[in-house]
Amino acid sequence: MTLAPERPLTVTPARPERPVGGALVDQFELGLDAPICLTWELTYACNLECAHCLSSSGRRDPDELTTEQCEAVIDELQRMQVFYVNIGGGEPTIRPDFWHLLEYAVAHDVGVKFSTNGVRITPERARFLASTDYVDVQISLDGATAEVNDYVRGPGSYDTAITALQNLQDAGFVDAKISVVCTRENIGQLDEFKALADSFDATLRLTRMRPSGRGADVWDELHPLPHQQRELYDWLVANGENVLTGDSFFHLAAFGEPLPGLNLCGAGRVVCLIDPVGDVYACPFAIHDQFHAGNLLRDGGFDNVWKTSPLFTELRSPQTGGACTKCSHFDACRGGCMAAKFFTGLPLDGPDPECVKGYGETALAGERTIPAQSQDHSKSNPTRNQPVMLQLLTRRPDGSSDGSGVPVSACAESPLAGFSPTDPTGDPLAAASPSGGCGCSAGGAH
Amino acid sequence: MLDEPWTLSPSVALRPEPFGALAYHFGNRKLSFLKRPELVAVVRGLGDAPDVRSALVAAGVPDAQHDAYAAALEGLAATDMIRPRTEVPA
Numbered sequence: 001m002t003l004a005p006e007r008p009l010t011v012t013p014a015r016p017e018r019p020v021g022g023a024l025v026d027q028f029e030l031g032l033d034a035p036i037c038l039t040w041e042l043t044y045a046c047n048l049e050c051a052h053c054l055s056s057s058g059r060r061d062p063d064e065l066t067t068e069q070c071e072a073v074i075d076e077l078q079r080m081q082v083f084y085v086n087i088g089g090g091e092p093t094i095r096p097d098f099w100h101l102l103e104y105a106v107a108h109d110v111g112v113k114f115s116t117n118g119v120r121i122t123p124e125r126a127r128f129l130a131s132t133d134y135v136d137v138q139i140s141l142d143g144a145t146a147e148v149n150d151y152v153r154g155p156g157s158y159d160t161a162i163t164a165l166q167n168l169q170d171a172g173f174v175d176a177k178i179s180v181v182c183t184r185e186n187i188g189q190l191d192e193f194k195a196l197a198d199s200f201d202a203t204l205r206l207t208r209m210r211p212s213g214r215g216a217d218v219w220d221e222l223h224p225l226p227h228q229q230r231e232l233y234d235w236l237v238a239n240g241e242n243v244l245t246g247d248s249f250f251h252l253a254a255f256g257e258p259l260p261g262l263n264l265c266g267a268g269r270v271v272c273l274i275d276p277v278g279d280v281y282a283c284p285f286a287i288h289d290q291f292h293a294g295n296l297l298r299d300g301g302f303d304n305v306w307k308t309s310p311l312f313t314e315l316r317s318p319q320t321g322g323a324c325t326k327c328s329h330f331d332a333c334r335g336g337c338m339a340a341k342f343f344t345g346l347p348l349d350g351p352d353p354e355c356v357k358g359y360g361e362t363a364l365a366g367e368r369t370i371p372a373q374s375q376d377h378s379k380s381n382p383t384r385n386q387p388v389m390l391q392l393l394t395r396r397p398d399g400s401s402d403g404s405g406v407p408v409s410a411c412a413e414s415p416l417a418g419f420s421p422t423d424p425t426g427d428p429l430a431a432a433s434p435s436g437g438c439g440c441s442a443g444g445a446h
Numbered sequence: 447m448l449d450e451p452w453t454l455s456p457s458v459a460l461r462p463e464p465f466g467a468l469a470y471h472f473g474n475r476k477l478s479f480l481k482r483p484e485l486v487a488v489v490r491g492l493g494d495a496p497d498v499r500s501a502l503v504a505a506g507v508p509d510a511q512h513d514a515y516a517a518a519l520e521g522l523a524a525t526d527m528i529r530p531r532t533e534v535p536a
Contacts, residue, residue: 018464021481027465034461036468036477081461083470083477109459111472134472 028270031316034080034306036270037246039284042070042098043090043276044377047119050142051152051387052181052222055275055287056213057090058379063277067097069297073274074101076302077110084111084134088284090276090377093120099128106134115140115179117157118164126164126171138177138205139164144192148185152222154387165200176202177244181209184221187228190235194243205244206236208251210285211343211353214378216370219344229356230255251336251352254329265338268293268315272306280305282315285339289374322349329357336360345370447516447523448502451531453493458527460486469527476525485518492528 018030045060046053065073077085085105092098093116105112113136121129121137129135139161143149146158168176178197180186186193190206197204211219224232233252236245240260247261267283268291274280275287280302282291293309296302306312324335336352344353345368351359454460457473466480469489480486487505488498495501498519502512522528 024479024481032463081459083459083472084475109472111475
């Protein structure tokens with residue numbers, strides 16, 4: 001088991017004075033009374049086993065919030081005036097009470113945008129969605145062709161997504177979103193993605209691949225190469241007005257002019273994540289003990305966690321830019337993505353692993369330790385939905401990720417690989433399962 | 447604009463924030479930020495004021511700043527956060 005690098009502690013004696021007026025970014029850095037962008041993963045259960053899943057989803061957690069608890073969360077979001085929530089998973093639509101919770105949220109002034117692989121978007125459900133207000137649907141697709149998509153998302157997942165988009169269009173649902181994680185495999189398909197979105201009267205949404213969850217296992221193989229980062233930036237500059245990005249490419253701002261949107265890490269300031277068991281994390285890409293702010297069942301509700309958690313207080317205090325402050329591009333990228341640094345084992349006050357000035361590559365070449373996952377809901381046994389690439393690639397047993405050498409499953413060397421008697425999730429299934437980090441569950445044919 | 451009656455759109459909610467408020471339009475799902483408490487007071491007061499100028503005065507905005515505030519209000523009008531009031535308030 002490897003130790004995660006410590007977050008640099010910045011000790012601030014008092015909360016800084018808030019400026020009046022001025023740039024919004026300066027206000028956001030100090031945090032808001034409630035999040036603007038709240039992601040709520042409703043379940044870790046999923047019909048797919050995407051190779052790069054941020055939340056290492058697959059199996060339902062036995063401690064998943066009940067319907068009543070979810071309703072109480074929605075009531076609280078209404079009180080806090082969180083006007084909309086991004087619902088994801090896992091695959092949220094396979095929760096039996098998903099459609100009920102959707103209607104409950106909308107009825108309580110909490111608009112819903114949900115991410116789905118499309119598995120439950122039947123013609124009937126599509127007609128229901130078309131009849132609602134305040135609901136946005138985001139279909140995940142990581143390739144403009146079945147070949148590229150199914151390589152990471154699993155066999156049949158392209159057809160599932162296209163069928164869902166077709167059902168939505170046929171039902172008259174207006175402006176669905178197609179959500180793409182940009183990878184080395186699909187950067188060359190940006191025009192095709194746009195054409196596909198146009199053909200369904202949908203809006204294209206591009207987001208950054210993060211080395212979070214199972215994404216850490218495949219990041220070396222899938223994250224865009226330096227010249228592809230440039231290709232992506234140029235494409236966004238040319239097409240950005242009609243494409244959503246979730247402000248996720250602010251690390252590319254150092255190429256030149258900033259991209260539209262908020263060029264700032266919003267973690268714990270304007271963004272956060274509620275997971276299926278009520279744990280609150282600083283951002284959707286940081287499901288790890290290091291970024292755990294509290295639990296809404298145990299710590300007095302979401303409002304209390306948001307306003308009083310020591311982690312969030314720290315994130316809202318002035319951050320030291322560390323080595324990056326000396327860089328002339330620091331004002332543009334502000335050091336990049338905290339989660340991307342953390343999960344590649346880089347210091348949080350150093351460059352982003354995909355720093356467009358190349359400082360990330362230098363840092364990656366140095367000594368670093370990839371942090372162990374602190375939770376994993378991946379399926380323990382292979383299923384027919386598993387992406388093929390996982391048969392070729394597994395988490396490397398020594399935690400290194402230099403991409404050299406033959407990937408070897410830890411299970412090949414130790415029958416207890418990945419077993420930790422002090423499993424931090426407290427989930428007896430995860431602790432006893434060999435899937436707790438060695439990746440052999442996903443590897444299949446060992 | 448200054449002499450016209452305006453109001454907050456019915457589908458807009460204002461959430462107080464330390465810097466002012468956040469305005470959310472449930473219809474077009476646009477989010478706007480009101481970066482000064484005075485602007486929040488103006489926007490809240492529009493519906494009850496005979497015209498925009500009166501709302502500015504009631505919120506304590508000095509005359510010299512009325513044009514700047516009108517520009518900010520035009521920006522909010524562009525996304526239907528506020529809209530011209532046609533009917534006479536009851």
